[in-house]
Amino acid sequence: MTAIFVLGALACAFSPDVYTLIISRVFLGLAVGGSTQVVPMYISELAPAHKRGHMVTMFNIAIGIGIFAANIIGFAARDAWGWRPMVAIAAIPAAVVFISMFFLPKSPRWAAEHESLDSALEQLQRIRTSERDIRREMRRIHANANEETDPRDIGWRGLRQPWVRPALVAALGVAFFTQAGGLEMMIYYAPTFLSDAGFGSSSALMASIGISIIYLVMTVLGSNIVDRIGRRRLVLVMGPGSVLSLIGLGIMFLLHPQPGSMGSWLIIAFMLLFMVFNAGGIQVVGWLLGAEMFPLSMRGNATSLHSAMLWGSDLLVTSTALTLVTKITLGGTMWFYAGVNLLSVLFVYFMVPETRGASLEDIEDALREGRFRPTRGNTAIVEEEE
Numbered sequence: 001m002t003a004i005f006v007l008g009a010l011a012c013a014f015s016p017d018v019y020t021l022i023i024s025r026v027f028l029g030l031a032v033g034g035s036t037q038v039v040p041m042y043i044s045e046l047a048p049a050h051k052r053g054h055m056v057t058m059f060n061i062a063i064g065i066g067i068f069a070a071n072i073i074g075f076a077a078r079d080a081w082g083w084r085p086m087v088a089i090a091a092i093p094a095a096v097v098f099i100s101m102f103f104l105p106k107s108p109r110w111a112a113e114h115e116s117l118d119s120a121l122e123q124l125q126r127i128r129t130s131e132r133d134i135r136r137e138m139r140r141i142h143a144n145a146n147e148e149t150d151p152r153d154i155g156w157r158g159l160r161q162p163w164v165r166p167a168l169v170a171a172l173g174v175a176f177f178t179q180a181g182g183l184e185m186m187i188y189y190a191p192t193f194l195s196d197a198g199f200g201s202s203s204a205l206m207a208s209i210g211i212s213i214i215y216l217v218m219t220v221l222g223s224n225i226v227d228r229i230g231r232r233r234l235v236l237v238m239g240p241g242s243v244l245s246l247i248g249l250g251i252m253f254l255l256h257p258q259p260g261s262m263g264s265w266l267i268i269a270f271m272l273l274f275m276v277f278n279a280g281g282i283q284v285v286g287w288l289l290g291a292e293m294f295p296l297s298m299r300g301n302a303t304s305l306h307s308a309m310l311w312g313s314d315l316l317v318t319s320t321a322l323t324l325v326t327k328i329t330l331g332g333t334m335w336f337y338a339g340v341n342l343l344s345v346l347f348v349y350f351m352v353p354e355t356r357g358a359s360l361e362d363i364e365d366a367l368r369e370g371r372f373r374p375t376r377g378n379t380a381i382v383e384e385e386e
Contacts (some may be wrong), residue, residue, distance in 0.1 A: 001038065002101060004031035005094035013088035037307035040291035041299060045107035046127055048137075049359040050227060056288045057223035064216035064279075067187065071212045109296055109360070112141050140361045149297050158298035159305070166372040167293040167363075168302070170352045172309045174235075177344035178286030179313035181242065182337035183278045185321040186271065187211060192322075193253075193330060194267070207268055214275040215283075222284030230356040231285040232348060232379060238281025239345035243338050245274035250334030282344060286310065292355055295364040354380035 008028030015021035040056050047055040073086055105126045112120035120141055121134070128134045153161060159168060190208045226234055249270035257263025290306030324333045353374045355363060358381035366372045366381045 001031045001034045002094055002098035004028070004034075006091045006098060009087060009091040009094060013084045013091075033307060033311060036287070036310065037303045040287045041303045042107060044288075044291035044360065045109050046105065048128070048133065049362075050357055052292060053226035053231065053285075053288055053356065054223050056291055057219070057226055057284050059287055060219045060284060061216070061223055064212070064219045068209075068212040068216050071209045075206075075209060108137070109141060109144075112144070113296065117142060137359075140359065144296065144361060153295065154297045155301050156298075158295070159302060163367055163370065164295070164298070166351075167367055168305075170372075171290045171293045171302070171306050173347050173351060174282065174286055174289050174344075175306050175309040176313045177340065177347060178282050179310055180317055181278055181282060181341045181344055182246065182317065182334075183215075183275070183283060184314050185317050185337070186275065187215070188318055189321055190271065193325075207271070210268075210272060211275050214272055215279045218276055218280035219284060222280045226284055226288070227356060230354045230380075231289060232352055232354040232374070234280075235282050235285060235348045235352075236345060238277045239341060239348070241277030242274055242281065242341040243345070245270050245277060246334045246338035246341060249274060250331040250338065252331075253334060254329065254331035278341070282348075289352070289355070292360060293363060295367070296360070350374070356380070358382045 004027065008024060008031055011024035012021060012028060015024050040059050043056045043059065044052055073081075073089070077086060105123045106115075106119070108120040108124040108127075111123050117138075121138055124134050124137060124141075128137070152158065153164075158164060187208075190211055194207050222234065229237070249267065252263055252267045252270060255263055257267070287310070290303055290310075294302035321333070324336060328336065351373065353366070353372055358366075362382055363372075371378075372381070
């Protein structure tokens with residue numbers, strides 16, 4: 001995948017015409033789609049249960065850094081460089097990752113399934129410092145490796161099993177709401193929306209940089225608290241803030257305040273508040289849940305489906321956002337996305353359990369035993385430590 005990143009970026013930068021550029025972008029998109037499936041899954045299988053949330057969401061932080069860097073480069077070098085060097089420079093970090101991959105450990109769980117338990121132990125010793133933790137984790141891996149997997153529980157066929165369905169609904173539902181809540185729309189179209197609202201082009205671009213900064217800061221904060229607060233609780237706490245921010249933003253857009261007035265600055269404030277609540281809430285857990293909810297025998301297929309849902313929802317939002325603005329006005333569009341965010345809170349409340357502190361094997365056990373879905377008074381996979 002990293003080799004495709006390098007080649008795709010260079011192909012885009014040196015494209016002689018628009019058709020070659022489109023083909024190169026599609027080629028580059030293969031790397032984006034593949035990496036967003038593999039990376040969270042790989043990290044979730046390496047990370048200890050009590051740090052898995054933080055470590056998987058480092059992936060989100062990397063996305064935030066990329067968005068921020070792209071905005072800074074685009075703002076600072078838009079006249080001096082032109083677009084070709086700005087695209088070509090993306091090949092540099094991709095090349096660094098390509099070289100680094102040769103030195104990274106294998107997933108112990110993958111090694112146990114495809115190589116041997118000795119190989120799994122060797123990989124586990126590379127990423128754990130406590131002998132006690134190594135022994136405990138190897139016992140779980142050993143127990144799973146010794147269990148004969150039912151052929152019906154493998155791959156795509158496994159995802160159709162009734163006992164897996166609660167995880168499939170929860171993970172894909174959160175994936176949908178992660179993108180359909182409007183954050184990608186805000187990142188992509190904020191300069192357009194603000195220009196239409198009367199802000200100058202430079203002010204709109206600066207606001208876009210502010211959005212990327214908040215996305216990065218809130219993702220870092222969320223990554224550091226998700227293992228303490230929990231995935232489910234984080235969304236339920238932050239989600240209502242997203243709803244109220246979008247309602248306020250819609251009101252201000254409908255009022256059409258004069259540039260420079262208090263109302264125009266409230267537009268910026270509500271937009272940034274939405275980024276605070278959305279980036280610090282469901283965006284933190286959107287990629288995480290898909291990487292940790294599925295059994296090993298079908299995890300690769302499940303994470304590919306999860307990634308497809310994320311990017312499919314992103315395509316849906318970005319391809320319909322401007323049409324929505326035309327049909328129901330900019331203010332109405334914000335209210336529409338407020339409704340989507342409200343639905344996401346309700347979905348998480350009724351369908352998504354708390355996975356904080358649970359090992360991947362604990363989550364699989366909960367699925368098989370029919371206690372995955374949250375119920376009144378019992379919303380966690382494992383009991384929370386006092």
